Amino acid sequence: MSKHSQFALLTQRRFAPFFWTQFFGAFNDNFFKIALLTILTYDALNWANMDVDLLNNLIPGLFILPFVLFSATSGQFADKFEKGGMARKIKLLEIIIMLVAAFGWMSHNLWVLIAAVAGMGIHSTLFGPVKYAYLPQHLQTDELVGGNGLIEMGTFVGILLGEILGAMLVTHKPWGVELVAAGAVIVAVIGYLTSRRIPYSPAPEPELKINWNAATETVRNISFSKQNRPVFLSLLGNSWFWFYGAILLAQFPSYAKNYLHGDHSVFVLLLTFFSFGIGAGSLLCEKLSGHKVEIGLVPFGSIGLSVFGFDLYLSSVAYINTSGVDFLQFIDQTGSLRILFDIVMIGIFGGFYIVPLFALIQTRCDPKHLSRTIAGMNILNALFMVVASLSAMLMLKNGFTIPQIFMATAILNAIVAIYIFSLVPEFLMRFVAWLLIQTVHRVKTVNTDRIPLEGGAVLVCNHVSYMDAIVIGASSPRPIRFVMDHRIFKIPFLSWIFRTAKAIPIAPAKEDPWLMEKSYIDIAQALHEGELVCIFPEGKLTHTGDMNEFKGGIMKILERSPVPVYPMALRGLWGSFFTRDKGNPFERAFRRGPFSKLELVVGEEMAASEVTPLVLQAKVEQLRGDWR
Known part of the structure; x- marks a missing residue:
């Protein structure tokens, strides 16, 4: 097994072009989406005559919807066609979508922009199965944890930078809209150029006959995954992480404003610490796993998600500031560092949790069916995120405060973890051994x-x-x-x-x-x-x-x-x-x-x-x- 640092992969053609293609895609998704949500929040009268809260829920929903509708088909494409060529076609589609969005920005046409959001959802749906099925073709088994860690780190850094720059540029006067329109097109072009360096990645099943019925293909994919119990429960464990993360991140805007009494910069600070934690945890997985797929880290990560999720509730209750603050003033408040520590630790343990799960799926799934398995996972992820949104709404309707939602999610995570690990005790056994x-x-x-x-x-x-x-x-x-x-x-x-x-x-x-x-x-x-x-x-x-x-x-x-x-x-x-x-x-x-x-x-x-x-x-x- 190679014992070099995982960062060496960033200098190699078999990994670096794909990493940067994924990074710029994640950046652009969030750069565009957050810019649109921001302009609707702060300049709604010039863009829409609809309820802003409705639009703020509609736009993320339209981005997720293609994962449910088209993941089954995209998984078949990734198994049937060569992945390098497929990545380049997807990046060309991104350029077209961003040109359509640029027209929407310049003409102040909200519905064109909303259509572009759905288009970017389709772009991400098509790229998802390629992303995780590509790595096992070009990385050794002992490199998979490090490679997945880099991909997860790059994804969350791209998301964070996209959200920050999207929110900052779109409100810039007088050229904010123009900067966002041009910037999104430029990033899409850069993503396409990096994709041209992705090496040849042969199709695992070129004779596959495409089933265009997404419903029956989804059922078939999930049924196939169920035959491999560790893989199927890893898919559920992965989707559970997105449930946990969706509930947590969805509360951050109101949490920063109404409980921490912070401005937008405090919200960005929370996202930064969470993204830093995810990136750090993802990168640390290679060191802690000894360059192998160490599923013993999954229970370790799950324990941390519950412990620090519960402590986030305790630290939030102990926070007593009631005056408005920016991020620098927030840091000076009593109890703020404990809150930030909890958030970064949730991110770190989230990285410990998610990276080995991806590596296990990649190594134990039938290579000819890997892309379709990943596509099935993306559908489960989308459904779990929808359920997470509904669960949070139900808790709020029943009088839960946001800190209490953190506590309830942490306890629920512990219950789900005990259930999953009782079904596949190999996770706990490897954790004890590790x-x-x-x-x-x-x-x-x-x-x-x-x-x-x-x-x-x-x-x-x-x-x-x-x-x-x-x-x-x-x-x-x-x-x-x-x-x-x-x-x-x-x-x-x-x-x-x-x-x-x-x-x-x-x-x-x-x-x-x-x-x-x-x-x-x-x-x-x-x-x-x-x-x-x-x-x-x-x-x-x-x-x-x-x-x-x-x-x-x-x-x-x-x-x-x-x-x-x-x-x-x-x-x-x-x-x-x-x-x-x-x-x-x-x-x-x-x-x-x-x-x-x-x-x-x-x-x-x-x-x-x-x-x-x-x-x-x-x-x-x-x-x-x-x-x-």
């Missing part, structure tokens, strides 16, 4: 890129502690089926983790011959289905720190399933709290201190015909060296 190796140990991996990203294989490792399976599983780029002593498998709490990870308990023939035979059958089935299986050939934990003799079980496995074998070694775990060192365990833990170092080293692939217990033991001993 948390243990982040707090108890500092794990360094050596050559873990040798672990194959697909296909069946057997991993062989020395057995030092009760933590071995957790450390190896948390360091692997893909799930592993562990074969372990049935007594260790039954240890309270750890047993839940092992069961969730679908570990395979095994017993000696003299203890339980039926369980032993079942274990070999389960191992053969797992390898046949292309899964990774890890065994500890010593058969028991070491009592001295030295390796025990490797047993012959590996040969029985390879006789049934002649797959590649990868020797591995754990070093640095001996003497920790979880080993069988005869010394006082608490004294050992204190002596080693927190964040003690350990390493997992992966050796080169061995063919099944090369393997014997003696050869394997020698390989593992060589990898471990003198550091026990």
Whole structure:
């Protein structure tokens, strides 16, 4: 796996042109939309004779509507056609829409501008499936988290800059409208020019027959996604994030004005801190995940969304200023920094939540169906956002204050998270494993890129502690089926983790011959289905720190399933709290201190015909060296 910084992708043609195309698209969507909403709010008499509040709700709704109507079709396009060419055609469409909008600006024709809003919704609907299906074609698996993090960061920065500049320029006298009209066209042209550098991205299913019935295609997409439970629940988890974010962001204008007693600059400040948080959290995912798809970050992100969402309620109630302030005066108020801290932390944990979900969908979905799956997700996102709007309206109608809406959303997020993670306990299992190796140990991996990203294989490792399976599983780029002593498998709490990870308990023939035979059958089935299986050939934990003799079980496995074998070694775990060192365990833990170092080293692939217990033991001993 490459260990370079994710920012190196911004210098490479396989990523940079696509990143900037997406950035300018997100910028322009919001630059145009916010400029229109701002001019209707502050100069309504010169533009419309309709109710401004109605228009302020109609315009965002028209932008979202195409996601419901056309996502199913756009997903099919992205699976059927080459993505680079499709991106360029979408960017040409954006230029046409912005030219139409420019006519609307210059002629003061509100309905032309509203039509352009719907047009930009169509533009975003078409580009959405291309955006997330493009990345797995050009990035390695260990780059996906970093690439998705950059895309999310760029999207929210583009949204923020577009909103700020749109609101500022349109009210500029005397050339505000002209600046917005010209600026949107120029940005669209820049987006098209960057799209011309996007490399060739072959269609995964060029023979696909387009189903033009959006309703039946949507049902078919969602039904197909349901067959892969982790992917489908990741789609729901992603849509839930948009529900949470839609409720939160929709309250910011009134929250800034009526509760913080701030002017427009305070509203912009809240958006800035939230967008900064999302960007920072998205970028931090690569560091925290160790350059792999680490879904253990999803529960971590969900916990933060609830904790800091609830604290935003508490900090809002504690805010006592009642005089009008701008953003600088707001910062000087008692309690303002806590509010801003809560908002930025909600953004950071939102990044932890959303980026691994995207990466999981990209890596576990059928590549031929990925764009259509993303399209289905976009429909779910739009529906969840509509429900979020209706929920917020219902809460307000029933007397909820905006801080109470923050509290209710935080509590609801906790309930939804518990429900989803109970359905797919792999998320929580990976979170526990990630948390243990982040707090108890500092794990360094050596050559873990040798672990194959697909296909069946057997991993062989020395057995030092009760933590071995957790450390190896948390360091692997893909799930592993562990074969372990049935007594260790039954240890309270750890047993839940092992069961969730679908570990395979095994017993000696003299203890339980039926369980032993079942274990070999389960191992053969797992390898046949292309899964990774890890065994500890010593058969028991070491009592001295030295390796025990490797047993012959590996040969029985390879006789049934002649797959590649990868020797591995754990070093640095001996003497920790979880080993069988005869010394006082608490004294050992204190002596080693927190964040003690350990390493997992992966050796080169061995063919099944090369393997014997003696050869394997020698390989593992060589990898471990003198550091026990």
